[in-house]
Amino acid sequence: MGKNLQSGDRLRPIDLARGHGLSTQAIRNYEEAGILPAAGRTPHGYRTYTALHARALRTFLALLPGHGHRTATSIMRAVNQGAADEAFRLIDESHAQLLDDRRTLQAVERALRDLEPSPVSEKPDVGPGLDSSPDGTFIGPLAGKLGIRPATLRKWERAGVVRPRRDARTGYRVYDEADVRDARLAHQLRRGGYLLEHIAPLIAQVRAAGGLEPLEAALHDWHGRLATRGRAMLAGAAELEPYIRERGPGAVTAGRYDPPA
Template sequence: MGQNLQSGVRLRPIDLARGHGLSTQAVRNYEEAGILPVADRTPSGYRTYTPLHARALGAFLALLPGHGHRAATSIMRAVNDGAVDEALRLIDESHAQLLDDRRTLRAVETALGDLDPGAGRERPAPSAPGDTFIGPLAAKLGIKPATLRTWERAGLVRPRRDPRTGYRVYDEAAVRDARLAHQLRRGGHLLEQIAPLIDRVRAAGGLEPLEAALGDWHRRLSARGRAMLAGAAELEAYLRERG
């Protein structure tokens, strides 16, 4: 271990817990989960911790906001097992996921920007004359009708069926979803990646509300990135203490 540790200092579970607003049971649970190094025991069986345990707890709690509970736990377990390279690999995976989320956000913004001004905006319920069928819609998008059917099976587009003919009928919401799916596919996104984005549009109530939510999406990604930096600093301090 590093020489800067106060090796003679002994801490109780309550000492670690109070510093972070935790319960003593949470501290014990973290030790049992491998997040903290194994504590020494007194002759009577009570746990005793050291400043190293306090540093480990601080590192874990700093990792949580950026990496999530599962990844932060795995990172700390790897460090405590001496598998630092594995811990660094797990951190790389979290950064890769954040980068992928940023790319997804950029793709959504690009797709929205590529739509015609006002296309797909939420309006009062469309009248029947505004509906379209699979052939005209496919021609307008420059794709095959079979592609629209594939998107329908994947949940990207939800046309209704004409009760008399059984033909697919695309109202304004379905056309909006098809246009957005088309732009995202052109951007290289897979169907399973597009489906959650289409769901966001539907949950938001259309493109305009989604556009308003993009700023919040940006803020959350930035906060996650900064949290990862803070977590990295605390983890590096813990690694130095371990030596």
């Protein structure tokens, strides 16, 4: 906002809204959601806000990019209710989620590095005509090569991770070179703790791109988004800490807060 506010200054909803490109209705909604402390009222019933409300609004808007609307709202509501410990728990959960996302990205990158071309000619031929096809390999040999059960490959197929065709003669599933690549990538990702519902979209990107190399740009973007979230969390914490102090002793329920390492 355009001036240094003193604790006794009285502000209208438009005064809070104008400095952040918000509507006065948004300010009222934030108050009703508990993001802002309850406003004072004039004798005629009009809302009045103070420097504390202005700081609350700045704090919420700083928390949004790193924590998202739902968590940022819950953090502010907890602080305004004097339950700072709950706010700290929510912050810890956001940091834990960010760390988990970083580990997932690392697992994906390891999987892509470890994934070597696996031409169909490398498939085991353990039986005449029933375990292999001129166009690929059947489910049993592929499952054996990956060290998983055929039922797992069928589950991956239902999830859209692999898309084998059916052999015209036997009706068996046939996995061509691209299917083997996708199955190996899925196997690496599962071992890295990547959720099955997240694997299918990644495999779809690999198929659409015609291989793994074009995913480098997506991985670079993923790194950037994680870094942006991390910086946003720092910015949000920088606004939240003085707001908690300004709320007074009643807002802090258990000593000082040590953010997660």
